[in-house]
Amino acid sequence: MTSQTDGTTITTDIAIIGSGMGGGTLAYALRNRGASILIIERGGYLPREPENWSPTAVFADKRYRTTEQFLDEHGKPFRASIFYGVGGNTKVYGAALPRLRREDFGVLETEDGVSPAWPISYEELEPYYTEAERLFRVHGTMGADPFEPPRSAPYPFPAVPHEPVIAELADSFTQQGLRPYPLQLGIDLREGGTCIRCKTCDGFPCQVLAKSDAETCVTRPALESPNVSMLTHARAVRLDTDPTGRRITGLEIDHNGERKTVVAKTYVLATSAINSAAMLLRSANDSHPNGLANASGLVGRGFMMHVNSALMAVRPQGNPTVFQKTLAVNDWYFGDSKSRLPMGNAQLLGKLQPGMLAASIPFVPQRVLGEIAGRSVDWYLMSEDLPDPDNRISLDASGRVVMRWRANNVGAHKRLVGAMSSAMRRAGYPLIQVRRLGIDAVAHQCGTIRFGEDPATSVLDPLCRTHDVDNLLVVDAGFLPSSGAQNPALTIAAQALRVAANAQFN
8 A cells, every 4th residue: 555645635644754763763663564655755855975974974063963953052153963854863873773761761869869760671672772782783793791681682793893993902901800891782784785884884884785774674665655755855844633632634745846735544753853743843733732642741852862972082192093983881880889870871982083083173183183093992981961850951932942951960971981091091092082062962862752551741641642642653763762871873763663563553
């Protein structure tokens, strides 16, 4: 069954707004159910071009970042690190695909308060984590992470091996009493796979389609089904309801400059935690005066994106590593010997290059940046931030997105930075440079449309259907009630698979 077009009206059974990790995975999981599925994607296909692998084009010129401007709480505009196109932000993500820890699903005390419990347990999501790892070609080593949650199956593929400098660093950490482990990665290192383990993976589009992004792994395969079709360059404008407010009757879209309406039995938002919340707020009507599905007043609130820092550790000797992003450390995930309060995760970044550094420190000569980058090992440090209701997505009078985010749990993050800095100095890297990431670093955005059992304290039910609107679901990172301190992508995919397996679509 295929979607039908009649002039400016398009009819389908299921309309999925967004083709990234949540929307693409859901379309893939539903592709053979007999229902017609239409994916509505705001952007187009990211071109395979020389600029894909240009540090200057990607990081300095921000070639693949949206030109749309959000506003901070003071009304100052900024460009968020978001790509609009088929596959969503996974086209430029680092392909780190860990699971959340089992403890992240329960109440967890942190330095700045309590991280709330989820309405589902880790065990309920575990089979879908396993399936998501298969779909996204995850490489890892079972049991290597000291806090790895229970698994029903090993990783689909063995861990990506370390290059010599990183192997030496892992040995040093082990001698220090730490328990480093291979970072779980989604790249195509299967026999006959296309990955060449280059320097341009983390943050870059992949020219050889070896990164396990949503377009490659789920969206394109979903489109092979006669039941699934996609509109590109189709920006969702608002959702309209019947007079009761209980059912969506149409989605207004701007398709290549022409206003059209998509009529479906079920509508699924999967446009990102920021944009899905904005869509619900923008779709306010007489039945939903504060925003669609917002009887709780929680749409847009509890915005999280982790407390993140980039740490560059430099030694006198060179670092010829090409594919650097293979190592992670979780020893401080639940604290250290001084405090059992969580601190977070450390994982290697892709190898920094002079053109990437120039985007952050433009007045230093390229030769100097080359000398520094040629001797550094580069880390991404991540701590959980809590769902503060005052950290929120809202709209200004003209409908522009306003993002208020003030970091919490900062003390824990500083302890994580200190612990990693000390470990790197002991490993022979005396010069440490740390930079906290700013408000534009929204790659891990989540939490604006949280799920739960109680309609008074959540927007979605445990299967991601809105409490207030019967035929509306949300399957992007907006559903997360807490963020943990792990990359959220695999959890988004696993929940989309769980929703596909258990929710009703009619």
